[in-house]
Amino acid sequence: MPIAIVLGLVVVGSVLFHFLSPWWFTPIASNWGYIDDTINITFWITGAVFAAVVLFMAYCLLRFRHKPGRRAAYEPENRRLESWLAIGTAVGVAAMLAPGLVVWAHFIRVPAGATSVEVVGQQWQWAYRLPGKDGRLGAADTREVNDTNPLGIDPNDPNGRDDVIVQGGELHLPVGKPVALLLRSLDVVHDFFVPEFRAKMDMIPGSVTYYWLTPTRTGSFEVLCAELCGVGHPYMRGTVVVEAEADYQAWLAQQQTFEQMQAPAQTGALN
Amino acid sequence: MSVILLFLVGILAIAFGWLWRQGILTKPWLEVGVAGPAAPPDRSPARGARVGLAVFLAVVGSLFALSASAYLMRAGLGDWEAVRMPGIVWVNTGVLALSSIALETARLAARRDDIEGVRAGVRAGALTALLFLAGQWLAWRQLRAEGYFLAGNPATAFFYLLTGLHGLHVAGGLAVLGRVAWRMERGAGIARLRLGVDLCATYWHALLLIWLVLLGLLANWVGDFVAICRQLLT
């Protein structure tokens, strides 16, 4: 008996908590509002199912609790009821799956005009590489990594000479422009995650993974690593600054290119 | 993961066929009384052991299907260099086939109550299986002599891994066969040997089949075959 009341309270409490809790999505800063929409659809459907089933159960417990002389009905099955429930469930599932797949198709197709920015993870810091004046990133391989070439850019690839390298600093992105993040790792699996962007993807050593987004709001956002990468995992933080195009260009101009980075090493070799 | 999925489809087909025959659509609440087929199913220990072996072979099959899947997945990446098979592997394959045949003759002899035939078959089977293991060891030595070490490249590592796993299973089978042989040499009658010989023969055939599939993988026939299929499709 008390359990019927408690189950009712569980439903009411869960719904109240959902609406009143101060813990909810961070304010979005990218074009992936679609993802939030899909989550909200899922919340409505699953929430309704949860409330309906648990409340119905509570009603049954109240209504059919044992009393002296009571005897249960004998009802092995009811094909019609089961079929309708199956169909209803299938419809609900499809209503969640269909928008999910549409958004996923959008998520994995990088638009043609997107700028490439490379994010490189290594225990436990982030580095970034932006294309230089030629607009292209040079080839890279972990085997090329050494003291003067921390990201393993192929020294023989002319595209790589003017690549801008940001090590340990902030990544700046222009607002309103689609950007493809090419993800690479030098050691273990990491994951470049900015909660306000909603998107994330693991970075696998030995291959290049990606996702894309359009920042929609200026501001400074915290980067976290979202895949366990050793004891320093919680400290693998960074910052992404989304700013107006002019500010972005000004920032970009101050950064070091791969060529400049190698210069001291070459002069050293000459001496 | 295509190999393991193919393997599972096979298992599922068997499982569903069996469930179907067991009447998975019947409404049990309508049937009261001693139901079931008119002739009671065989519930003897020998039958139990055979079913047990079949289930165990499904597990072994899953293990090798997964290894093969891993192999193919790795081989699908760009920089794959197939291993050059040591020539002795082909001889070993023949020896393993002989071993399988020997045990099959032992099984047939056991059915005919021909104890001499069982003896000859078991002895030949055990000997050839030992020979196979020795041959595989030689293959490893040959590879090492040519400079293909375990840690050398992924293809060689897979060669050692797959042959090693298979060899271990043959060794396990030999241990069981050894028990049967020991009993046989101490003069056990055919009735006490029949089940053991029967199970060993089945196990040997399964290991031969697995070996042939592995060989196909390692010699890259499977890869070529897939490539041909792909060309036909496109």
Place this chain on the structure above:
Amino acid sequence: MVDVTHGGPISGGTASGAAPAFEVGEPDLYHPRSWVTKYVFSQDAKVIAIQYGLTAMAIGLVALVLSWLMRMQLAFPGLLPFIDADHYYQFITMHGMIMVVYLLTALFLGGFGNYLIPLMLGARDMMFPYLNMLSYWIYLAAVLLLVAGFFVPGGPTGAGWTLYPPQAILANTPGQSWGIVVMLASLMLFIIGFTMGGLNYVVTVLQGRTRGLTLMRMPLTIWGIFTATVMALLAFPALFVGAVMMLFDRLLGTSFFMPAIVVTGEQAPYGGGSPILFQHLFWFFGHPEVYIVALPAFGIVSDLISTHARKNIFGYRMMVWAIVGIGALSFVVWAHHMYVSGMNPGFGFFFATTTLIIAIPTALKVYNWVLTLWRGDIHFTVPMLFALGFIVTFINGGLTGLFLGNVVVDVPLSDTMFVVAHFHMVMGVAPILVIFGAIYHWYPKITGRMLDTTLGKIHFWMTFLGAYLIFFPMHYLGLLGVPRRYFEMGETAFVPASAATLNVFITITALVVGATQMLFLFNLAWSLRHGREAGGNPWRATTLEWQTPETPPAHGNWGAERPVVYRWAYDYSVPGAPQDFLPQNDPGPDLASSGETVAEGVR
């Protein structure tokens, strides 16, 4: 207690008319000759079941303490100075691995499987008792080896229970020198031991059923355990292969999973391997594993609800089909754990679809449990309460699974506390509530005495409400973006101070819920001597294990003759029957009069 099977020869003896074909050629039971072979190196499935159960619970307690420690760190960072980042990661790894593999899998299949399969099928024992005994001892060795991880230099591995390479075998992960090797070896031992037991469970279901017990007359408990065992037999090899390959990488310098990498500025001596390959192998085992735990729980809970609501399980056929269907489908959903792993993103479409399809049979099971209550005669016994608690937590956890299974929704939520909350609700709390319910239900058969009801109810309320209060709010931390596996959050701009308050609340609740389990352990021990005498069938249940001639069942289970089954497992409240249950071996009023021999144990 008289052990009737010890004396006379059963097999090959002249069988009575009831079951002629069956007693012929029945496997010889082994007969223990000393205390050691009876209670230690026992080949009796019932003893092995208890050994499995006690070992699993003991190691489970270790995992419980570990969870306390990590919750302390999350709520009060730095309060316990001995918990540093290394230890924290070792705790989460061991907690996860113990709970999933060494507790849940072992308890459901090794514990309940061993106890219930022979009894519910009317068998005298498992088909291969010696192998069964070996299975337990290898499991024990695996557990001891796992625990040894705490004492080896460097401690146990801290790679997370998923053990992803390259991280798992590199220097910046705790336990890299010994811990990971011990862990992999222990897992391999576990798999070998489990295979021995699993062969027994499967072959006993196939070959050991008593006369009249067709497949569709089996209780759903057996269906759940049977299907889960088949799945485990096929899925564990994936973990085995992965473990072997990782051991090779760690000890022999191969590069199965190791690409060219740079560690602390130096090129590591690896190259050419694929980290994703391990993830595929791991989750090819890992996802079926979820259902390996869930299916026995589904089966058991069906029987608990049916028995305590005095009503046949609603839609038995659908329940069976759903179990088999879920079992089959669960092999083609593994990569939904890998949506953001960097695998080919096109796979997302396939795996999201299969994953959401599997929700349909699962939902049907939930409906059928609830519909079994409809027009029932519901007794609020302790097992029933736990079964009801399971339904609520399982619905909750199952529905959040629809978030994570839907590929694009998973993108922001994966690797956050949402995932932690989801899987704890669905495969932590829910199955454990079933385990408790099952223990309250079958303890009278195992020991002959009832567990104390008052203690049981306190245990239920604290555990159910506490666990819900722990894990329901935790989802919302995940929505906020709080990642999992963080030793400490530190100052993070988007995390409000209130999140810390929630963490304190969760930790305190977790401490209380954990402490409540001591009450349960006390109940188990106390009732062994002081519990109310149970009698043979205290719940007035239909299934065969309640119809044994003796309680606890003697060696050989069935006295002189195995029972004959005349009906399905759910004849509760049959119209016209004098009682509200008809045991499976009860021929019923019409058959008894026709002169048919009535099997032993009918009451």
